[in-house]
Amino acid sequence: MVVRLRAAGAVLLGKTNTDEFAMGSSTENSAFFATHNPWDLERVPGGSSGGSAAAVAADECLAALGTDTGGSVRQPASLCGIVGLKPTYGRISRYGLIAYASSLDQVGTLTKDVADAALLLEVLAGRDPRDSTSADVAVPRYTAGLAKGVRGLRLGVIREWLEHPGLDSGVAVALQEAMKTLMALGAEVQDVTLPHSDYALPVYYLIAPAEASSNLARYDGVAYGFRASGAVDIWELFARTRGVGFGAEVKRRIMLGTYALSAGYYDQYYKKAQQVRTLIKADFDRAFEAVDVVVGPTSPVPAFKLGERVDDPLQMYLADIFTISVNLAGLPAISVPCGFADDLPVGIQFIGRPWDEATLLRVAYAYEHATSWHTRKPKILTVAGKP
Numbered sequence: 001m002v003v004r005l006r007a008a009g010a011v012l013l014g015k016t017n018t019d020e021f022a023m024g025s026s027t028e029n030s031a032f033f034a035t036h037n038p039w040d041l042e043r044v045p046g047g048s049s050g051g052s053a054a055a056v057a058a059d060e061c062l063a064a065l066g067t068d069t070g071g072s073v074r075q076p077a078s079l080c081g082i083v084g085l086k087p088t089y090g091r092i093s094r095y096g097l098i099a100y101a102s103s104l105d106q107v108g109t110l111t112k113d114v115a116d117a118a119l120l121l122e123v124l125a126g127r128d129p130r131d132s133t134s135a136d137v138a139v140p141r142y143t144a145g146l147a148k149g150v151r152g153l154r155l156g157v158i159r160e161w162l163e164h165p166g167l168d169s170g171v172a173v174a175l176q177e178a179m180k181t182l183m184a185l186g187a188e189v190q191d192v193t194l195p196h197s198d199y200a201l202p203v204y205y206l207i208a209p210a211e212a213s214s215n216l217a218r219y220d221g222v223a224y225g226f227r228a229s230g231a232v233d234i235w236e237l238f239a240r241t242r243g244v245g246f247g248a249e250v251k252r253r254i255m256l257g258t259y260a261l262s263a264g265y266y267d268q269y270y271k272k273a274q275q276v277r278t279l280i281k282a283d284f285d286r287a288f289e290a291v292d293v294v295v296g297p298t299s300p301v302p303a304f305k306l307g308e309r310v311d312d313p314l315q316m317y318l319a320d321i322f323t324i325s326v327n328l329a330g331l332p333a334i335s336v337p338c339g340f341a342d343d344l345p346v347g348i349q350f351i352g353r354p355w356d357e358a359t360l361l362r363v364a365y366a367y368e369h370a371t372s373w374h375t376r377k378p379k380i381l382t383v384a385g386k387p
């Protein structure tokens with residue numbers, strides 16, 4: 001990615017903050033410090049790519065990259081009022097990335113508008129011989145197709161998500177307004193149903209930790225990564241390195257994942273989760289027989305307060321209920337600003353058919369150009385509240 005960006009003339013400014021191993025929804029699991037949301041410094045920017053989202057929202061850079069395993073590009077984009085694109089699984093090379101959950105991870109972009117997302121995807125997408133999971137699928141000129149409009153396109157609103165009890169009323173209102181705007185632009189809007197929606201969260205929290213526990217096994221202090229000092233033998237070296245080197249959330253996931261993969265539980269948990277994953281994907285396949293793009297909220301709530309969920313993993317996991325099924329199904333999706341709830345940004349999520357980022361970008365662009373949400377900027381204050 002870096003090579004492609006540099007070759008296209010991009011100037012790389014630095015690295016941004018993230019939850020440790022991209023595990024989290026608030027950037028509070030960072031090994032360095034928590035990132036604050038530029039719209040309200042007492043609130044989280046989302047996560048795990050919260051550093052990237054905050055940097056773009058605060059105008060510190062033009063665009064940023066992140067990875068999206070269960071929502072980590074779209075959810076922080078939504079909470080920071082910017083555009084977050086997660087392409088189809090396999091669209092962008094993962095060469096050079098640290099793997100979290102290999103069957104879900106995909107690189108995404110965080111930008112100020114849809115045109116920038118199209119521009120970046122054009123540069124980043126495409127087969128890379130150094131990543132065998134990167135697909136050999138033609139990359140269209142996304143920027144050329146942006147302005148085609150939405151007239152005649154069929155959009156399907158996910159009923160289960162709009163009726164979800166965890167959906168904030170302000171987010172629901174913003175979404176309904178956005179659908180009206182899209183209808184006024186000529187889109188045909190109908191309901192779609194994803195009957196296995198409720199299983200997405202438990203399925204994700206079996207599959208992602210299982211794959212993470214396997215991927216993170218390489219952090220044993222011998223050939224890869226951090227090594228703890230003072231061990232008298234190899235067993236102590238493993239134990240110390242992993243005991244000191246990983247944070248609490250990462251350890252929790254390693255334990256969950258190791259358990260789900262262990263003999264005797266594999267069929268009961270991991271295999272079952274894979275089977276339900278297939279049903280979740282089939283729900284989307286059915287929806288795409290009737291519509292071209294599926295629509296829903298990105299995050300159930302606007303940015304929550306720092307510290308509010310960090311000690312309650314289940315509450316934190318709920319931040320991803322509307323983003324993870326997209327990763328489980330391997331689909332492309334984009335989050336675009338669609339209003340405010342309690343003065344905090346809200347995002348609308350468009351989900352597309354595999355490899356059809358072009359239609360997604362086209363819908364997002366049409367919506368963005370009919371609204372002015374993306375032009376609003378946070379007033380940047382210091383932590384003490386001064387400009």
Ligand code: GLN
Binds near residue numbers: 024048069
């Ligand atoms: N919040 C989700 C998790 O903790 C997704 C993270 C991500 O997409 N990297 O796993």
